[in-house]
Amino acid sequence: MFKILKYSFYDLMRSRWSYVYFIFYLALGFMLLFLNNDLSKAVITLMNVIIVLVPLIATIFGVMYFYNSREFTQLLLAQPLKRTQIFLGQYFGVAGSLCLSLVLGLGIPFVFYGLFKSSAIWDFGLLLVTGGFLTLIFTALSFNIALSNANKIKGFGYAVLLWLFLAVIYDGLFLLSLILFEAYPLDNFSLAGTLLNPIDLSRTLILLKLDISALLGYTGAVFKQFFGTEAGLLISLGVLLLWTGLPIWWLTRQARRKDF
Amino acid sequence: MAKRLTYLRPRVAPHGSTFPDAAGALSLILLLTLCLTWVPALAQPGTIRVCPDCGVSSLREAIALATAHDTLLIGAGTYRESEIAIDKPLTLIAEGRAVIDGEKKGEVITIEADSVTIDGLEVRNVGVSYTRDNAAIRVVNSRAFTIRNVVMEGLFFGIYLEKSREGLVEDNTIRGEAEEEFNSGNGIQLWYCKDVVVTGNIVKRVRDGIYLEFSDRILIENNTSADNIRYGLHFMFSNDDQYRNNRFENNGAGVAVMFSKHIEMHSNTFRKNWGTASFGLLLKEINDAEITGNTFEENTVGISIEGSNRIAYRGNVFANNGWAIKVRGACYANTFSGNDFLHNAFDVSYNSNVNDNVFRGNFWSDYAGYDLDRDGRGDVPYRPVKLFSYIVNRTPETIVLLRSLFMDLIDFSEKVSPVFTPDNLVDPYPKMKRNL
Amino acid sequence: MIQIKNLHKRFGKNQVLEGLALDLKPGGIYAVLGPNGSGKTTLIKCILGMVLPDRGTISVGGADIRRNPGYREAISYLPQIASFPGNLRVGELIDMILDLRKQTADPAPLIGMFRLEPHLDKRLSALSGGTLQKVNLVLTFMFDTPLYILDEPTTGLDPASLIRLKERIHSMREQGKTLLVTTHIMQFVEEVADQVIYLLEGKIYFRGTLDALKNKTGQQDVEHAIAAIAMKDHV
Numbered sequence: 001m002f003k004i005l006k007y008s009f010y011d012l013m014r015s016r017w018s019y020v021y022f023i024f025y026l027a028l029g030f031m032l033l034f035l036n037n038d039l040s041k042a043v044i045t046l047m048n049v050i051i052v053l054v055p056l057i058a059t060i061f062g063v064m065y066f067y068n069s070r071e072f073t074q075l076l077l078a079q080p081l082k083r084t085q086i087f088l089g090q091y092f093g094v095a096g097s098l099c100l101s102l103v104l105g106l107g108i109p110f111v112f113y114g115l116f117k118s119s120a121i122w123d124f125g126l127l128l129v130t131g132g133f134l135t136l137i138f139t140a141l142s143f144n145i146a147l148s149n150a151n152k153i154k155g156f157g158y159a160v161l162l163w164l165f166l167a168v169i170y171d172g173l174f175l176l177s178l179i180l181f182e183a184y185p186l187d188n189f190s191l192a193g194t195l196l197n198p199i200d201l202s203r204t205l206i207l208l209k210l211d212i213s214a215l216l217g218y219t220g221a222v223f224k225q226f227f228g229t230e231a232g233l234l235i236s237l238g239v240l241l242l243w244t245g246l247p248i249w250w251l252t253r254q255a256r257r258k259d260f
Numbered sequence: 261m262a263k264r265l266t267y268l269r270p271r272v273a274p275h276g277s278t279f280p281d282a283a284g285a286l287s288l289i290l291l292l293t294l295c296l297t298w299v300p301a302l303a304q305p306g307t308i309r310v311c312p313d314c315g316v317s318s319l320r321e322a323i324a325l326a327t328a329h330d331t332l333l334i335g336a337g338t339y340r341e342s343e344i345a346i347d348k349p350l351t352l353i354a355e356g357r358a359v360i361d362g363e364k365k366g367e368v369i370t371i372e373a374d375s376v377t378i379d380g381l382e383v384r385n386v387g388v389s390y391t392r393d394n395a396a397i398r399v400v401n402s403r404a405f406t407i408r409n410v411v412m413e414g415l416f417f418g419i420y421l422e423k424s425r426e427g428l429v430e431d432n433t434i435r436g437e438a439e440e441e442f443n444s445g446n447g448i449q450l451w452y453c454k455d456v457v458v459t460g461n462i463v464k465r466v467r468d469g470i471y472l473e474f475s476d477r478i479l480i481e482n483n484t485s486a487d488n489i490r491y492g493l494h495f496m497f498s499n500d501d502q503y504r505n506n507r508f509e510n511n512g513a514g515v516a517v518m519f520s521k522h523i524e525m526h527s528n529t530f531r532k533n534w535g536t537a538s539f540g541l542l543l544k545e546i547n548d549a550e551i552t553g554n555t556f557e558e559n560t561v562g563i564s565i566e567g568s569n570r571i572a573y574r575g576n577v578f579a580n581n582g583w584a585i586k587v588r589g590a591c592y593a594n595t596f597s598g599n600d601f602l603h604n605a606f607d608v609s610y611n612s613n614v615n616d617n618v619f620r621g622n623f624w625s626d627y628a629g630y631d632l633d634r635d636g637r638g639d640v641p642y643r644p645v646k647l648f649s650y651i652v653n654r655t656p657e658t659i660v661l662l663r664s665l666f667m668d669l670i671d672f673s674e675k676v677s678p679v680f681t682p683d684n685l686v687d688p689y690p691k692m693k694r695n696l
Numbered sequence: 697m698i699q700i701k702n703l704h705k706r707f708g709k710n711q712v713l714e715g716l717a718l719d720l721k722p723g724g725i726y727a728v729l730g731p732n733g734s735g736k737t738t739l740i741k742c743i744l745g746m747v748l749p750d751r752g753t754i755s756v757g758g759a760d761i762r763r764n765p766g767y768r769e770a771i772s773y774l775p776q777i778a779s780f781p782g783n784l785r786v787g788e789l790i791d792m793i794l795d796l797r798k799q800t801a802d803p804a805p806l807i808g809m810f811r812l813e814p815h816l817d818k819r820l821s822a823l824s825g826g827t828l829q830k831v832n833l834v835l836t837f838m839f840d841t842p843l844y845i846l847d848e849p850t851t852g853l854d855p856a857s858l859i860r861l862k863e864r865i866h867s868m869r870e871q872g873k874t875l876l877v878t879t880h881i882m883q884f885v886e887e888v889a890d891q892v893i894y895l896l897e898g899k900i901y902f903r904g905t906l907d908a909l910k911n912k913t914g915q916q917d918v919e920h921a922i923a924a925i926a927m928k929d930h931v
Contacts, residue, residue, distance in 0.1 A: 003796055014783060041603075052665050071779035077746055078775045079796055080768030171666035175651070178658045186657040194660060203664060223660065259707075259747040 001085040008093025025105025055138040062142030063159045084252040095139040130202040133240045140247035187222040198243045311335025334358040354380035371399045377406040385414040395420035417445035425454040436466035450475040472498040495520045514540040527553040543568040592616045609649035615682035623691040642690040645681040647674035697722040703752035714898035725875045727885045730895035736878045776847035778832040782821030803838040826852040846877045882919040
């Protein structure tokens with residue numbers, strides 16, 4: 001698997017898209033810090049970007065890579081290699097290169113502006129960790145979609161739809177159900193609703209870390225109580241891991257059962 | 261009872277310093293000269309030295325020995341005394357670090373006479389009681405008192421002014437250790453007082469930093485009230501008061517003004533009053549007030565307004581608050597002009613869709629309009645109320661969707677065509693650059 | 697070498713293989729023939745494990761392939777369509793496959809044989825179809841395995857290369873290798889195949905030597921013999 005990962009990764013490092021994303025994040029980081037010299041404020045603005053753009057980029061890039069590397073996949077399938085390794089290797093190659101673009105692209109400007117001397121380093125670290133998780137999750141989801149749809153256009157459509165659902169529509173339904181059931185105690189419901197969507201979970205984790213919890217009022221207190229404890233943090237980390245692990249597991253299962 | 265020698269009482273201007281003006285000083289000197297020639301016994305108001313090793317080694321003893329208008333010079337050392345009643349006009353001045361240790365046995369000093377000055381003592385270990393509001397220094401039914409440079413620690417209540425007037429509370433430091441509201445007292449409390457000046461004090465970690473109840477014409481200036489359990493400053497049923505240039509930081513909540521009239525609030529700083537139910541300033545049933553030149557920074561709610569009418573908000577800065585202004589209940593004829601709203605999660609929130617307040621010429625950091633005629637005012641009106649803040653008012657739990665893309669989208673669509681938020685709630689002339 | 701019993705495979709409504717059985721002894725060249733859509737490629741992919749059968753068992757080298765995941769190391773496979781990542785160079789591709797398979801291999805004589813030296817530094821996207829097929833052949837033949845499965849090996853080859861390919865195949869027969877070849881070029885079958893396996897409607901319709909096929913159909917050449925089978929079926 002590591003060999004395939006290596007070749008996928010080299011392949012991506014050669015493709016111009018990795019650089020496009022790297023330069024995009026780099027420009028974003030510098031621009032934010034230039035406009036707003038305060039590291040911790042830039043972290044907040046960055047959060048908005050990360051929870052929306054990182055999943056979108058991972059989704060699109062994952063689908064695109066999968067379809068574009070069909071030949072590579074075919075070639076590997078012709079060799080005596082395990083299928084799960086072929087797909088996992090490619091998956092980790094893509095997700096790894098995306099994570100690298102993210103970490104370096106954002107890390108360089110922030111280090112440049114004195115991150116290591118700033119108290120924002122932990123917030124920034126959390127930002128990168130959640131960004132990394134979102135990359136892993138959405139790349140895995142997009143690989144699954146691409147693997148089960150031979151039709152490129154359909155695959156792209158479903159992948160973008162999935163992103164749209166988790167980034168926007170889910171929150172709309174969430175909001176609607178909160179308003180519909182406002183007569184009932186909703187703390188546990190909103191907690192569950194947050195845990196179930198990786199984008200919402202990441203957003204909440206960052207918000208609480210940035211101490212915006214006071215804004216969240218009573219519900220915020222419940223959230224703080226949950227996420228603030230070690231158990232809560234472990235649970236949310238577990239949920240993120242689950243969100244990463246389940247699509248990967250499904251990918252290997254699909255890879256094992258599919259005819260090529 | 262205490263002899264009343266009122267002719268020496270310094271005059272206290274209601275909103276000024278206690279120092280008599282030049283003419284007053286002259287007449288005082290004249291009077292003193294008269295006294296010198298007429299009353300030999302008072303020719304030189306006595307000075308009594310108190311120190312742990314002197315002949316007079318306790319305050320209680322010194323007060324008993326003293327006659328009116330004597331000065332007690334209190335030497336460095338610790339005096340373990342409580343329930344010290346000052347029942348005649350005296351001046352107590354600390355020489356060196358004079359510590360009065362109440363040993364947690366009730367109140368420490370009670371002033372029951374006019375024209376008493378306490379300068380520079382250190383008072384500690386007030387007894388905590390659930391039935392009596394014990395204070396480090398209590399002033400009862402007195403006029404023309406001065407409490408200055410006193411350091412208070414180990415508190416229940418700090419300075420408790422009761423039915424007193426024309427006094428000065430200046431440059432004191434009050435440091436409590438309050439943990440819970442029910443077993444802590446207030447730093448400086450005024451109850452049925454008039455014409456008192458509270459200035460330059462530092463009050464930390466008590467229940468309310470400064471608390472006013474039924475107290476009128478009080479000036480509160482240049483104080484720092486921080487880390488208090490409940491409020492930095494609290495008005496109840498108090499009228500015609502003024503507070504300015506104070507700093508309220510990191511309190512349970514900054515300043516609460518309730519059921520009071522004609523309160524002027526200028527140039528104060530409200531910072532980091534950050535917590536689930538916290539706010540910088542709470543106005544409840546307040547009419548006809550002015551709030552100008554204040555800074556509200558990093559509060560959960562900058563100003564929370566309930567049932568308050570005809571208030572002018574001018575030239576304030578609201579920066580990085582959760583809600584800059586939260587309007588609850590009926591509030592009419594308020595004007596917001598020339599303020600700066602910078603990077604608040606919500607600038608203005610309403611819980612109804614009726615608006616009778618005016619927003620004009622404010623700077624809004626979220627404003628995305630343009631100024632083609634370059635007159636410094638945006639050509640497109642700004643709507644300070646977001647749909648999301650309206651939804652949050654309705655269903656508080658929805659706040660968990662803060663900063664989600666969906667909310668940004670519906671906020672945008674509401675901005676384009678308002679349906680739920682008050683249609684006339686706009687700033688027609690938003691500024692392009694900061695007012696301040 | 698290969699035993700297949702009762703092999704079934706359906707793609708959607710299309711029953712491609714229906715109870716196919718096959719037993720191939722080691723050594724020799726087997727040509728798999730049949731009309732388009734008769735299941736040749738599916739059969740090969742089943743043997744390679746790329747398509748999972750609905751029913752039936754396949755053993756390669758005496759062991760059931762489902763219980764012996766490493767069996768494919770004994771097989772070199774030439775895919776029908778040469779598909780390579782376009783941004784790799786030929787030399788890099790060969791190195792990569794060598795690195796991935798980790799089996800003894802000897803690409804140098806093959807590169808010489810197919811005259812690929814001038815192309816080693818070119819990107820695969822810049823190569824013609826015939827050259828790509830030569831690269832494909834190098835990747836397949838460079839490993840020394842007992843079984844070779846070739847899916848349309850002649851596609852796009854110029855006559856000179858075709859002759860070299862045939863020579864190579866003959867030399868492999870002499871080495872006692874087993875080759876499974878699909879092709880539509882009957883002349884090629886005639887020249888190289890020891891046995892013909894004719895697939896029709898998901899089953900083996902005929903299996904035997906070329907002479908037996910000619911005798912059975914009463915035709916003089918293979919092309920007509922094959923055509924005769926197909927015609928007979930339609931009658």
